[in-house]
Amino acid sequence: MSKTRIETKCVQGGYKPGNGEPRQIPIIQSTTFKYSTSEDMGKLFDLEASGYFYSRLQNPTCDTVAARICELEGGTAAMLTSSGQAANFFAVFNIASQGDHVVASSAIYGGTFNLFSVTMRRMGIEFTFVSPDATEDELRAAIKPNTKAVFGETIANPALTVLDIERFAKVAHEANVPLIIDNTFATPINCRPFEWGADIVTHSTTKYMDGHGSAVGGCIVDSGKFDWKAAGKFDCLCTPDESYHGVNYYERFGMAGAYITKATAQLMRDFGCTQSPQSAFILGLGLESLHVRMERHCQNGLAVAKFLSNHPKVTWVRYPGLEGDKYYDIARKYMPKGTCGVVSFGVKGGRAAAEKFMKNMKLGAIETHVADARTCCLHPASATHRQMNDEELVAAGVSPDLIRYSCGIESAEDLIEDLAQALETV
Ligand SMILES: *Cc1c(COP(=O)(O)O)cnc(C)c1O
Numbered sequence: 001m002s003k004t005r006i007e008t009k010c011v012q013g014g015y016k017p018g019n020g021e022p023r024q025i026p027i028i029q030s031t032t033f034k035y036s037t038s039e040d041m042g043k044l045f046d047l048e049a050s051g052y053f054y055s056r057l058q059n060p061t062c063d064t065v066a067a068r069i070c071e072l073e074g075g076t077a078a079m080l081t082s083s084g085q086a087a088n089f090f091a092v093f094n095i096a097s098q099g100d101h102v103v104a105s106s107a108i109y110g111g112t113f114n115l116f117s118v119t120m121r122r123m124g125i126e127f128t129f130v131s132p133d134a135t136e137d138e139l140r141a142a143i144k145p146n147t148k149a150v151f152g153e154t155i156a157n158p159a160l161t162v163l164d165i166e167r168f169a170k171v172a173h174e175a176n177v178p179l180i181i182d183n184t185f186a187t188p189i190n191c192r193p194f195e196w197g198a199d200i201v202t203h204s205t206t207k208y209m210d211g212h213g214s215a216v217g218g219c220i221v222d223s224g225k226f227d228w229k230a231a232g233k234f235d236c237l238c239t240p241d242e243s244y245h246g247v248n249y250y251e252r253f254g255m256a257g258a259y260i261t262k263a264t265a266q267l268m269r270d271f272g273c274t275q276s277p278q279s280a281f282i283l284g285l286g287l288e289s290l291h292v293r294m295e296r297h298c299q300n301g302l303a304v305a306k307f308l309s310n311h312p313k314v315t316w317v318r319y320p321g322l323e324g325d326k327y328y329d330i331a332r333k334y335m336p337k338g339t340c341g342v343v344s345f346g347v348k349g350g351r352a353a354a355e356k357f358m359k360n361m362k363l364g365a366i367e368t369h370v371a372d373a374r375t376c377c378l379h380p381a382s383a384t385h386r387q388m389n390d391e392e393l394v395a396a397g398v399s400p401d402l403i404r405y406s407c408g409i410e411s412a413e414d415l416i417e418d419l420a421q422a423l424e425t426v
Pocket residue numbers: 083084085086088109111112153157182184185203204205206207216217218
């Protein structure tokens with residue numbers, strides 16, 4: 001059996017134990033690895049042999065779980081990071097540095113927006129934010145000679161806009177740069193961006209992939225399809241890295257491996273945003289039920305969105321899986337099996353009513369979290385997006401009255417009863 005289906009990959013991908021070996025992925029809780037000769041170890045340092053020497057760079061548990069996610073996305077190489085923030089930082093910084101420019105959708109996670117617009121700008125990387133609905137011409141107009149990447153989210157958190165991945169990929173490729181897609185909300189169960197032209201995929205594995213609110217983590221996957229050399233813009237991958245024994249990542253590891261090897265050898269070495277083997281193990285457990293959970297998250301999301309859209313105290317509902325939603329058709333195209341469990345809506349009476357409603361919820365807990373087995377909700381304007389001014393909030397698709405409601409995998413009837421009683425109080 002060479003080609004298994006995605007449900008099987010969730011359960012068995014990345015790990016094939018041999019005779020008498022542990023059935024479950026072993027937690028290799030060791031910072032370091034022993035060798036018989038200095039020569040043996042030297043080969044590892046020179047990237048001439050593959051193996052482990054220090055868990056800041058690579059660890060077998062983390063690599064096994066990364067391999068599972070790599071299979072789910074249909075990539076050629078992947079790495080885990082300590083968080084989704086680290087994944088997005090590495091994904092961009094691996095190919096862009098001082099003096100470079102990146103085009104990003106304005107409808108992205110608040111933490112990513114801040115990373116790009118404040119912290120990475122301080123590192124000398126310029127960002128142009130475009131509407132997630134930008135036309136090809138609008139996208140082309142945002143590209144500059146020093147542009148090194150285009151970035152967006154499949155389903156934006158919390159705006160719930162759906163990106164036209166093919167359109168963004170087309171313009172990125174015309175400009176000889178890769179499209180990086182944060183696929184956290186859709187997960188590879190519902191969308192595999194590589195099949196639509198994306199080149200790099202990132203995840204906050206903290207969300208649906210772990211799925212139980214247990215372990216913060218991130219992942220980067222390379223499609224292996226972007227030709228860094230032919231693009232003519234990525235000396236960082238195609239000329240010797242003097243900081244790493246003069247290795248030329250492209251020549252040594254090819255299109256399939258250059259990007260992730262560089263991110264590991266250079267960025268992980270220097271920044272150390274490593275995921276712990278314990279967290280990777282928890283993530284691996286979460287992945288085993290990802291396909292089962294996503295189906296229920298989507299069923300609950302749709303049931304809740306339908307209920308809210310018929311409620312007199314609700315002013316608007318956004319759920320890309322709901323017929324009539326602005327993104328319904330494009331969501332059907334990219335995510336025919338369903339979108340995610342997150343619904344956003346506004347309550348009559350604006351900010352004050354939203355706060356009262358939140359206080360009266362019993363099952364839905366107020367948390368800075370989404371995509372958990374347990375239902376949770378948040379008022380972004382007073383939490384995750386509080387750094388933004390009103391103009392930036394609107395550009396990010398977050399109105400001041402927006403409530404983000406993340407359906408867990410409980411009974412949809414219970415969630416709806418809870419919403420109904422909390423809405424009674426406003
Ligand atoms: C949560 C989130 C992140 C950041 O991930 P952390 O694991 O919290 O660092 C990035 N992108 C999206 C879409 C997210 O939802």
